[in-house]
Structures are given as C-alpha cells and as structure tokens.
Amino acid sequence: MEATSEKTLLSYLKSYRAYEPSVIPGQQAITFLTNKTGLPQVWKWDDQASEVQQFIELPDRALSVNHSPSGMKTIIGSDINGNEKQQLYLICEGTTVEDLVVSKEHFHHFGGWSPDETKIAFSSNRRHPGYFDVYILDIATKKEEVVYLYNGNCNPICWTNDGKGLILNIADTNIDNSLYIFDLEKKELTKIGKENISARYHSIQLTKDGKKGYLVTDAGRDTLAIHSFTFDNPTELEQLSQIEKWDIEEIKLSPDEKLLAYTVNEGGTSRLRFYHIKHKSMFEASGLPSGVYSSLSWLDTEELVIEIKSAILPGDLWSADLKEQKTKRLTFVGENKDIHHLWTEPELCHYSSFDGLEVPYFLYGKKDYAQPVMIYVHGGPESQIRNEYNPVIQFLAAQGYAVVAPNVRGSMGYGRKYVQLDDVRKRMDAVADLKWLVEDLVRRGADPKKIGIMGRSYGGFMVLAAITHYPELWAAAVDIVGISHFKTFLENTGPWRRRLREKEYGSLKEDVDFFEEIAPLNHTDKIIAPLLIFHGRNDTRVPVSEAEQLNRDLENQGKEVELIVFEDEGHQTENIKNQIEMNTKIVAFMKKHLQ
Known part of the structure; x- marks a missing residue:
C-alpha cells in the first residue's frame, strides 16, 4: 500500500465507538465501554462533567458492567487475551478492584444483584466443560453456593423483586430458549410461556410489585413481539404490540412503569418506539439519527439513553427526552473529523x-x-x-x-x-x-x-x-x-x-x-x-x-x-x-x- 492510503486506512481503523451504556442508579451518570485506549475499557459520562472520563482501568478487556441497585457497587467482567472466560471483579469505591468470582479456567455469566445487593447470581461451567450451573455468592463473606445444577447451557438473568427467586435462561437450540422462574427456597422451576413450543424469549422486564413481567417472544409467530405475563399464571402470555414483518428486539420498562421503550429492526435499521401500558397506545421517537439502536437504559422517568451506530457513526450514546420532546448526543467517541466526509x-x-x-x-x-x-x-x-x-x-x-x-x-x-x-x-x-x-x-x-x-x-x-x-x-x-x-x-x-x-x-x-x-x-x-x-x-x-x-x-x-x-x-x-x-x-x- 502507498503511504498515503495506509495512513488513511489507519484513520478509519482508529474511529472508536461508545457502546453498552448502563445508567448508574441514583446518579445522572452513565458507564459505557469503548476501545479508544486500544482495548475495551469502562468509561463514564456525567452530566456535570465537561468530558467523558475513564471509570476504571483493567489489565485486559472489559466485557460487561453491572451496577448494584443503589449504584454504590459495580461488578465488571473481564477475560484474558480474548479467551472469553469472563471473571468478575468488584468495585466499591474509587479505583479499588477486588477479585470476586475468579476461576480462570472457567466461564462465568453474571446473573444479577439481589434487591438488597448483598448477593449476586452467576453461572459457571466449573463442574463440567459443557454444563453451566447456577451459583449465588454472598458479597460480604465471599461464600458461594450452587443452587441449581444443569447439564447444558443455563444462565440466570435477574432476581425476582422479592429476592426469593431467579429468572433463568436455558438454551434449547441455536436460536430458541426457555425462561423459567426458579424458586430459591423450594428449588422449583416454573416455565414462562407454554410448554413444547419452540421460541425465542428475550429482554425480560419485571414490575416492582413482583406481580407482572414483560418480554419479547416469537412463540406461535414468525417475528418477535411484545408480550406480558403474570407470576400467578406465567404460562399464559398476552400479546401487547407487534410488527407483522419485523422483529421487536429490545424493551425497557420506564422507572414509573408507564411506558415500554422498544426497538424495531426494519431490514437492518432500527426504529425507536414507546408503548403506553395503560392506554395501550404507541408513539414513535423522532430526531435521532438513522442507524441501529440498542442498550436502552432510562436515565429517569422522562429521559431514555440509547446506543446508536450506523455506517457513518461508529457508535455513541444519545438521549431522548420525552418531556421536552428533544434528542441529544451525549458522547462524541465515534467522531472522526478527518475522514467523516x-x-x-x-x-x-x-x-x-x-x-x-x-x-x-x-x-x-x-x-x-x-x-x-x-x-x-x-x-x-x-x-x-x-x-x-x-x-x-x-x-x-x-x-x-x-x-x-x-x-x-x-x-x-x-x-x-x-x-x-x-x-x-x-x-x-x-x-x-x-x-x-x-x-x-x-x-x-x-x-x-x-x-x-x-x-x-x-x-x-x-x-x-x-x-x-x-x-x-x-x-x-x-x-x-x-x-x-x-x-x-x-x-x-x-x-x-x-x-x-x-x-x-x-x-x-x-x-x-x-x-x-x-x-x-x-x-x-x-x-x-x-x-x-x-x-x-x-x-x-x-x-x-x-x-x-x-x-x-x-x-x-x-x-x-x-x-x-x-x-x-x-x-x-x-x-x-x-x-x-x-x-x-x-x-x-x-x-x-x-x-
């Protein structure tokens, strides 16, 4: 390659992105991942700061970020030289990183903070290379307990809001999965949705009163649609919203539980819409750049944070303010003025x-x-x-x-x-x-x-x-x-x-x-x-x-x-x-x- 072309290519490759935003509870702040330092690391946006700052520096790439319900603690997942064997590390104050779930020969999948944030759930293949069992770890004592053995791929998603159960995701095929409510006291599983129907189940959201949940599934359909269920009768799903030709990919319940924000994949480009739960009506967001939308996260009851990327936008965080009816770009990590044109x-x-x-x-x-x-x-x-x-x-x-x-x-x-x-x-x-x-x-x-x-x-x-x-x-x-x-x-x-x-x-x-x-x-x-x-x-x-x-x-x-x-x-x-x-x-x- 000529020197000029090689220099230009390097400019293309050094167009970084911000992705996987996660709102820190109780703060007007968001963490996100970016590779702008050479490897994916955790950075932070704060509405009081003039520019984004690195949240923590790890020796290897960051894979996931999970804030506790109060926002006072954070668990970060990281692997070694790209081997995907994620280990979990705890950050409580400042820049102190503490080993939390570390067994470097094994994989670990974070499964949520307990509501009182004294425990976490995770899965790991420590028992057998192909079996992922479910564990609970006490943050204070570091004691681990295996609560569910499974001879296959099983991962906890979150805790139930009373702290007495977990939502488990079990992979059935390369695309299909099943969701279960796992009672930690009785050690019993209850399926969400009907038995013997192959389907995808994603993006589950639970109400604060512990009585209801929302998810997207294609059970009995060709494309993914929004459904609700109750904990009293979780096998019965009620369809709330669907797009006949396209998948609804991700949903996020607003803090006041009045709205479901959701994304629609229309042939590789996203639309952002909102479903009003009480009125059973829908409205669409406007003012956002065209592209792929993901990682929905509510900053408060009025403002939604979205990761947006497109062919001409490597990836940045935006917000949609429903009250003011305006959108705003929060980060400029993907900006590259030298070659954007x-x-x-x-x-x-x-x-x-x-x-x-x-x-x-x-x-x-x-x-x-x-x-x-x-x-x-x-x-x-x-x-x-x-x-x-x-x-x-x-x-x-x-x-x-x-x-x-x-x-x-x-x-x-x-x-x-x-x-x-x-x-x-x-x-x-x-x-x-x-x-x-x-x-x-x-x-x-x-x-x-x-x-x-x-x-x-x-x-x-x-x-x-x-x-x-x-x-x-x-x-x-x-x-x-x-x-x-x-x-x-x-x-x-x-x-x-x-x-x-x-x-x-x-x-x-x-x-x-x-x-x-x-x-x-x-x-x-x-x-x-x-x-x-x-x-x-x-x-x-x-x-x-x-x-x-x-x-x-x-x-x-x-x-x-x-x-x-x-x-x-x-x-x-x-x-x-x-x-x-x-x-x-x-x-x-x-x-x-x-x-």
Whole structure:
C-alpha cells in the first residue's frame, strides 16, 4: 500500500465507538465501554462533567458492567487475551478492584444483584466443560453456593423483586430458549410461556410489585413481539404490540412503569418506539439519527439513553427526552473529523436466488458495479449485516470498490422461517445464494474477473465453501476465524457450544457423511483464488486448528495462501495493533488481486 492510503486506512481503523451504556442508579451518570485506549475499557459520562472520563482501568478487556441497585457497587467482567472466560471483579469505591468470582479456567455469566445487593447470581461451567450451573455468592463473606445444577447451557438473568427467586435462561437450540422462574427456597422451576413450543424469549422486564413481567417472544409467530405475563399464571402470555414483518428486539420498562421503550429492526435499521401500558397506545421517537439502536437504559422517568451506530457513526450514546420532546448526543467517541466526509451510507438492495427467494444486501459504493467488487459475508450464521460502521468496508468503498454485504438465507431479522432455511442439510443453499448474488452483480455490470470475498467466523466458512464449490467466481478470498470442516470444528469447539451448534449444523452422530461431503478441507484441490487467513490463538469458539489444518493442506499443494495467527486474541480481534495489521494486509491483498 502507498503511504498515503495506509495512513488513511489507519484513520478509519482508529474511529472508536461508545457502546453498552448502563445508567448508574441514583446518579445522572452513565458507564459505557469503548476501545479508544486500544482495548475495551469502562468509561463514564456525567452530566456535570465537561468530558467523558475513564471509570476504571483493567489489565485486559472489559466485557460487561453491572451496577448494584443503589449504584454504590459495580461488578465488571473481564477475560484474558480474548479467551472469553469472563471473571468478575468488584468495585466499591474509587479505583479499588477486588477479585470476586475468579476461576480462570472457567466461564462465568453474571446473573444479577439481589434487591438488597448483598448477593449476586452467576453461572459457571466449573463442574463440567459443557454444563453451566447456577451459583449465588454472598458479597460480604465471599461464600458461594450452587443452587441449581444443569447439564447444558443455563444462565440466570435477574432476581425476582422479592429476592426469593431467579429468572433463568436455558438454551434449547441455536436460536430458541426457555425462561423459567426458579424458586430459591423450594428449588422449583416454573416455565414462562407454554410448554413444547419452540421460541425465542428475550429482554425480560419485571414490575416492582413482583406481580407482572414483560418480554419479547416469537412463540406461535414468525417475528418477535411484545408480550406480558403474570407470576400467578406465567404460562399464559398476552400479546401487547407487534410488527407483522419485523422483529421487536429490545424493551425497557420506564422507572414509573408507564411506558415500554422498544426497538424495531426494519431490514437492518432500527426504529425507536414507546408503548403506553395503560392506554395501550404507541408513539414513535423522532430526531435521532438513522442507524441501529440498542442498550436502552432510562436515565429517569422522562429521559431514555440509547446506543446508536450506523455506517457513518461508529457508535455513541444519545438521549431522548420525552418531556421536552428533544434528542441529544451525549458522547462524541465515534467522531472522526478527518475522514467523516469520506464515509458513505449503504443502499439496501435485493436479488432473487436460485429458488426465487428474495435476498437483501447492503451496497457500498457506486451502483454501476463497474469497479472491483468485494462481497462481505457475516458470521453467526444467525446474525445479520446491519446499518453499522465497518472500517474496511468504508475504506474499500472510498478506494473505488463496490462492497456488497448480503443477508443470505439463515440470517436473523427476517423471521423464523428465513433463519431456518439453511439448517443442517440445507447448508449449501446459503452458499448457492452467494453464487446467484455474483451472477446478479455480473448482469448489472460487474467484471467477473474482479470479484473478491471475505468473512469472519461462520462467514469464514461461507468464504471457504464458496471458493471450493464455486471456485471460478472468485479472484481473491479472506477467511477470518473460519470453519474449514464441521466435523473437526464440533469435535474441538467448547463443549458448552457443541450441543447448540449441532442444532444448526447437524450432529457428529447423524451427519458426518454430510460434513465430509461439503467440507472445504476436502475440496482444497478446487481452490483457484489466492487465500488470506487470520485466526486468534485463544479462540474458544472456532479453534485455531481449523485454520492451521487448512493452511497446511494448501501449502502442501503449492497454493497461494498465507496464515496470520494472533497470539493474544480469541474469536474477536480486539487489540488495535492487531486490527491495524489484519486490515492493512486485507486491503493490500484485495488491491493486489482485484485491481
């Protein structure tokens, strides 16, 4: 890369974001995470301060922040070198960090403060790598008690408001889950919603009197809608609000319990609405920038805090004041005046796949498609490309590429039917969507000799499947922490993930023949495109062996391949120096092979 282009790319990569805001109870203050110091750390916004300040400095990345009901104590989750094995640390006053829940070989999921903030709940896989049991810890004595054993993935979400129970989340499949009320005295579970109905249940909110709750679910529906339930009869859900075509993703009950703030995912862009519980009416927020809204948090009964990010906004905190009917930007972490004018908003487009299915994609760059094309495939697979900032996509678009980011079948955001269209032995239908995307782009004017592809995690598998099953379509390919063989992936991934992943990909017991049939590792002789591979040594989701076995095989064949392994990363690439190295190489690689 020329020095000028490399300097510009660094500016794109150093566009930081503020995310996951959490209001500190009893204060007009908010904590949030940002990577502006190189790794995600906890920062604080205060309406009395002139600028944001770092809340606490940890030796490794911060993963979660949980304030006590009074706001006097805070628990922060952190892992080691990206391995996702979260440990919990207590902050009571000032900058003193105290070990609270630490067993560095195990995972821990925070499950809420008790109402009197003397205890916390959490889950951990200490008993067995694939089993997450529920614990309660006394803050004063540090005594831990296992209150519920579960041979699978079980995590507490919060306490009931009387302090006598927990709400537990049990994963049923890769997308579906169940919520239960767990009585701590009787050690009994009561399901929320009806038995034997596969569904998603998210974003639960409980009333202060302990009698009622709200949540979003797609039980008996194709999309997520708002429902209520009572503790007297939790199996019966009452639907309150729904959007027929789109998911309602997140809800937040106002402190006075009069309103439910909620977000709607409309094809990858959010809307913010409010449901008036007494009047059963809805109104929509205005004045906020277009983008993806998340992490709703009430500052008081009148003001809501929202994380907003978009293709031209890396991520910052905003507030919506309902009384004054105005919005305000609270943080400017994502502001980058040097290159902001170069960022471009994508256009939402569609094409028809082999079976007539309409597949959406975001297009960055000129719509004449005459320039080189780079197709970016998301991970998950139950994820979704959304209207969010991606530095490499933005840089390539500014350099004259058409960047196409599709939501092929199996993506979230378009209902249960759509997300299940690639399950198990329908896996290659999603890969075929990529082939038909290329054909559609060529018909629109794209040069068939200048089309590249890249993807992360499951998106990495899609890249490898595309270049092995449709090798003639691609001029270059980048695989980031991707799966090269589902059999070896399932054998080596964390046991806590295997059972859930098998619901999506197929099982080691019944589908090995299919794994062998589609495995990119078994079809490397067909690869034509030069391949660039990245992986994290500490990846507990997709083991680094997936990249190493693929690289070894291609090197033995004399194919053009390069593998870069980051020794201090896991499944994500968090360290800014590694982000710079990875993305600098990607841009140079694409420029070499597509231009």
